[in-house]
Amino acid sequence: MPAARDDGARGARLSRQTLGQRFAAYRLHHRQMLAAGFERLRRYPLATLMTVMVIGIALALPAGTLVLVSNAKSVSGTWQGAARISLFLKQNLSDSAVQQLADSVRAHAGVASVKVITASQSLAEFRQHSGFGDTLSLLGSNPLPAVLVIRPTNDYTTPVAAQQLGHELGVLPQVAEVRMDIQWLRRLQAMLDILHRAVLIIALLLALAVVLIVGNTIRLEIENRRTEIEVSKLMGATDAFIRRPFLYHGAWYGLAGGVMAWILVLIALLLMAGPVAHLASLYGSRFSLSGLGFEGSLVLLVSGIALGWLGSWVAVARHLRAIEPT
Amino acid sequence: MIQFSEVSKRYAGGNEALASVSFNIEHGEMVFLTGPSGAGKSTLLKLLALIERPSRGQIIVNGQNLGGIRRGQIPHYRRKVGMIFQDHKLLHDRPVFDNVALPLIIAGVAYQDIPKRVSAALELVGLAHKERALPVMLSTGEQQRVGIARAVISRPPILIADEPTGNLDPDLSFEVMQLFRRLNQVGITVLVASHDHNLIRRLGQRVLSLRAGRVVAPELQGDAHAGRA
Structure with a gap:
């Protein structure tokens, strides 16, 4: 079938482009999906706000408690130095x-x-x-x-x-x-260790909750865009191509939730600053609560993004395969 | 270009949609696939689109054995087959431009090339001025032409259409079929499933008839050869 081969060669020549062009198009698609993901959050502000709030609370609880525990540890640490x-x-x-x-x-x-x-x-x-x-x-x-x-x-x-x-x-x-x-310090230390461990366990559970929340939100989004997915598959879209917008969408949710959590922790610390300063003054100390700090904030935001991405992955892995054109 | 050898398709329910179907469509041919509902037309097109896999037999498209294509390679195969649907399958929340550009974006075509290719494709189907319109603002016939523009924009060597005129009145149907003829004349192999016998007779191309999952009398009608490329 020489005719067929001719045609194949012609098609190849027409669609040929340099690797650089291809990569540029690929990068542009990533950038566009990044922007589109944000656009989707903005389009339904109330629904987005509620989801982000839930994620924010789920992240703020362990983050805030860890801040308190580390504050308590640093206090007991200075006491211990005086043991x-x-x-x-x-x-x-x-x-x-x-x-x-x-x-x-x-x-x-x-x-x-x-x-x-x-x-x-x-x-x-x-x-x-x-x-x-x-x-x-x-x-x-x-x-x-x-x-x-x-x-x-x-x-x-x-x-x-x-x-x-x-x-x-x-x-x-x-x-x-x-x-x-130091006996009582040892007991306090032991209690703080238990608390710390408990907070880590809770943090793991809440991280799982964030994954599920984002996963569920993305699942609904996938359902809403079913036709688009089917049509894209018929036009030859790879799984990665179809997955991309959802992953960015989930990551945006995670980032927004992280920012929300950061704000919640900040507010909580501000609310506690007064009473803590009062207590410290009763001990003749100048102690004040330290917040998340740069590193802590970064960890909070990055884990938000990572959990959002992961939640999206779970949803996408479970549901995208099920959507095939018929 | 499209070669079926003893292809059977039995669905999970035991329903045999195709039974030992064999035929060969040459490069540059335009063929109508006809038959009553349930004859297996849709199944045959689904096998070509790799939406379904045959239970038995071998399908070769453009020199490629479809049985050897793994799931991960399907997208790359589909990019070389333009598909047109009875219900158009347009994305209704996006303007015509975005709909037509979709295959190019999927294929990773350089962005600066996209606008002129979309314009060319829309020009071809006579909708050059409708780039910014949303599909709902278009008539059914225009929507179908958008679907055709989308199918040909990546310049596939093969075009398959499933009842493309199913929702159109006779005049529009004829226009759409004329469009397929023109695409065929520039070298694209075209397979159109349709049960509109009058229309098929008017166009005078080769007809592949299915009945109860079998090919009946593959015949050349009228002056089919006259227009063959």
């Missing part, structure tokens, strides 16, 4: 013996600094602060022991390491008792 180990020494030690012990303790790798409070200093302090000064003077001898207040080095500030350090110092013969003010 101290108090060594109450035995009664009969002379001041020079106390000083000697302090020097040897200072040599320990985990010890950043040692503050020596001799028995008489303890007494003076107690007299000043407790209001029992007069009663104390009734006692013939000083009932208070000397104390070494130890600040661990940074390596030893974690609860476990601090505990370890406390044990090591506690076995010294001169030491009567070890007090650590």
Whole structure:
């Protein structure tokens, strides 16, 4: 059938274009679908706003909670840095013996600094602060022991390491008792860890929710454009070509939801700033809530886009194959 | 150009739409496919468009065995077959220009080439001034011509049309058929399914008759050869 071959060659020659032209057309199609996706969001503002709001809330919940948890962690972290180990020494030690012990303790790798409070200093302090000064003077001898207040080095500030350090110092013969003010911090830390984990689990579930929301919205969109899909397939559109507008559409939803979530978190933090500042002032602290920050904002927006894209993929993968021309 | 060898198509319900159909359409031929409803015309066109696959037999189009075309390659095959439908299948939310340009956009044709090709295609069907119109603003006949412009814009070597005049009055039908004749004369192989016997007789081309899924008396009518390219 030489005639047929001739014709095929002619068709090829007519439709031939350089790879560069083809790529330019391909890129242009991407840009157009990007714009068209946005246009579709704009066309039905109310419906879009509702969907975006749902996505925004779903993203804002974990994002906001993570911000709070990380704030709480940073607060407890600074407390933990101040974690101290108090060594109450035995009664009969002379001041020079106390000083000697302090020097040897200072040599320990985990010890950043040692503050020596001799028995008489303890007494003076107690007299000043407790209001029992007069009663104390009734006692013939000083009932208070000397104390070494130890600040661990940074390596030893974690609860476990601090505990370890406390044990090591506690076995010294001169030491009567070890007090650590980190027990409650450890508990707080543990609670924050649980909270953090819980928020991550919730975040995963809500991410799944975003995928489903976008997926469902895109499914409706696919249904609305059924004819267009069928006709495009008949005209020789590849799956990728048909998928493209929907993927951009979903990504736009995700981005808009991310922006919405960012605004919601911002509003929530602003609403909490006053009470938090008040609480901090009661502790004599200048602490203020830190927000999402640049990195956090970026992560929020990028995950919004990614989830929107993914949701769209799920819908498109499930439904586009089902739409075949008949 | 289009070659069917012992092609059968049995649908899932057990209904045999085509039974051992064999025929050959040469390059540059224009052929009418006729037969009563349910004779298998639509099925035959669906096999050509790769909307359906045959249960048995072999179809060769433009030297390509359709049985060897995998799902992912179907789009590229379809770009070489212009299709025209009874219901036009236009996108009603877009102007004529966009409808006609669709195959070019799908094929990734350079954008600067598109406007002049759309103009040329619309000129060919006599709708040069309707680029900006929405399909609903056009008459049925005009809509069908938009469909034809869309089918030929990518210059396919083959054109298949399913009842293209089904909704048109006799005069318009004749005009549309004349248009197919002109396309055929510039070298496109044309296959038109129609049950409008009067019209087919007037045009005098080769006729392929189907009855109950079988080809009956493939015959040359009138002066069919006279106009063959």
